[in-house]
Amino acid sequence: MEDSDSEAYDYDENDHCDNYDHYDGYDDLKPQPSDCEDSGSEASDHGMPLGQGHGPLHDLGLLLGQAPTERVEFSFGGEIDFLPAAPGLSIDGLGHIALPVVEDAQAEAIMRVCEQSPFGHGLETRTDTSVRNSWELDPAKVSIHNPAWGAGIDIAAMMIADKLGVPNVPISLHLYKFLLYKEGGHFAKHRDTKEDDMFATLVVQLPSEHQGGELVVYRDDAAEPVRHDFGQAAGKSAYACHYAVHYADAEHAVTPITRGYRLALVYSICWPRSSAQPAETRDINKQLKTDMAETLTAVARTGRSFHLFFDHAYTTKTIEALGIAGLKGIDRSRMAVLSEINAAAPGDARFAFFIAEAEMHANFYGTAGWL
Numbered sequence: 001m002e003d004s005d006s007e008a009y010d011y012d013e014n015d016h017c018d019n020y021d022h023y024d025g026y027d028d029l030k031p032q033p034s035d036c037e038d039s040g041s042e043a044s045d046h047g048m049p050l051g052q053g054h055g056p057l058h059d060l061g062l063l064l065g066q067a068p069t070e071r072v073e074f075s076f077g078g079e080i081d082f083l084p085a086a087p088g089l090s091i092d093g094l095g096h097i098a099l100p101v102v103e104d105a106q107a108e109a110i111m112r113v114c115e116q117s118p119f120g121h122g123l124e125t126r127t128d129t130s131v132r133n134s135w136e137l138d139p140a141k142v143s144i145h146n147p148a149w150g151a152g153i154d155i156a157a158m159m160i161a162d163k164l165g166v167p168n169v170p171i172s173l174h175l176y177k178f179l180l181y182k183e184g185g186h187f188a189k190h191r192d193t194k195e196d197d198m199f200a201t202l203v204v205q206l207p208s209e210h211q212g213g214e215l216v217v218y219r220d221d222a223a224e225p226v227r228h229d230f231g232q233a234a235g236k237s238a239y240a241c242h243y244a245v246h247y248a249d250a251e252h253a254v255t256p257i258t259r260g261y262r263l264a265l266v267y268s269i270c271w272p273r274s275s276a277q278p279a280e281t282r283d284i285n286k287q288l289k290t291d292m293a294e295t296l297t298a299v300a301r302t303g304r305s306f307h308l309f310f311d312h313a314y315t316t317k318t319i320e321a322l323g324i325a326g327l328k329g330i331d332r333s334r335m336a337v338l339s340e341i342n343a344a345a346p347g348d349a350r351f352a353f354f355i356a357e358a359e360m361h362a363n364f365y366g367t368a369g370w371l
């Protein structure tokens with residue numbers, strides 16, 4: 001029996017301050033999954049660890065890279081026509097709010113019952129309008145009366161599960177905050193750590209008459225960020241609800257609002273507590289399966305253990321509560337394939353998989369300077 005450990009960074013240093021979006025721009029760089037390299041492996045074009053250039057572990061990396069995975073969208077959004085443009089929004093102490101909000105007096109009345117949005121930084125909670133400038137309300141103070149809203153949110157949950165590559169998982173959407181931005185409002189680059197079971201965020205922008213306020217979601221690999229303009233280019237933001245979804249560990253920012261008011265509802269996308277399921281594998285072709293099983297067995301026979309770096313960041317809480325059922329995106333697919341192949345291996349060549357948190361410390365000596 002061999003042990004194999006995978007690695008996840010628990011970047012969430014504000015575990016004690018879980019209910020705020022986490023901004024760490026005050027700090028120097030912290031290790032991110034993509035910054036980590038296995039000293040015994042090299043990365044292929046598609047980011048798979050390949051082992052040491054040849055041998056069964058190298059082959060296993062190549063084969064794993066060929067296995068079909070659920071098509072996962074990194075961040076997606078657009079108009080959401082199954083959420084009504086007239087949600088019947090009301091706020092405690094103010095009553096019905098007509099959308100879009102265009103009158104300054106109405107916006108100011110809303111701001112008076114809201115609080116300035118805070119954000120998490122390390123163990124602290126701060127407000128600093130140079131980092132985050134918006135107004136927010138707890139969901140308990142917000143009601144949505146149109147019955148079509150709840151039905152629309154149920155449909156949204158199914159659509160989102162599908163696009164995130166977990167089509168059979170009954171994910172849930174929890175309303176987390178109501179947000180209002182006025183001219184000058186924005187939110188600097190941060191990651192979300194709102195609730196324990198959350199793994200992604202849904203932003204629903206209510207019909208809003210505004211300019212600016214794009215949600216920009218950054219990718220770890222230097223690829224172009226995904227920009228959500230919530231219907232502005234199409235001239236529809238005032239007349240329909242628009243949405244955006246991103247993984248909670250993806251860095252994102254809201255660009256400054258340059259005119260008008262922007263209203264949004266932020267939902268946490270959470271794994272189901274009771275029935276979290278690990279991923280199912282897509283049909284792997286028979287030959288690939290045989291090759292992978294043989295290669296995994298060959299790795300076991302060399303007496304080596306191996307590790308696989310995760311692409312996403314995870315909190316300790318998620319991993320402790322859900323194990324591999326809490327994995328996201330490509331990590332989920334790779335782990336599903338490995339588990340399936342491993343389960344079919346001869347008993348004495350079967351691996352046990354562990355999820356481990358690892359830290360890498362690198363020291364550089366010498367006078368060569370920066371290359």
Ligand SMILES: O=C(O)CCC(=O)C(=O)O
Binds near residue numbers: 203215266
């Ligand atoms: O206003 C938005 O679109 C997103 C706000 C945000 O990033 C957050 O509340 O964490």
Ligand SMILES: [Fe+2]
Binds near residue numbers: 021190191192201252
């Ligand atoms: Fe956020």
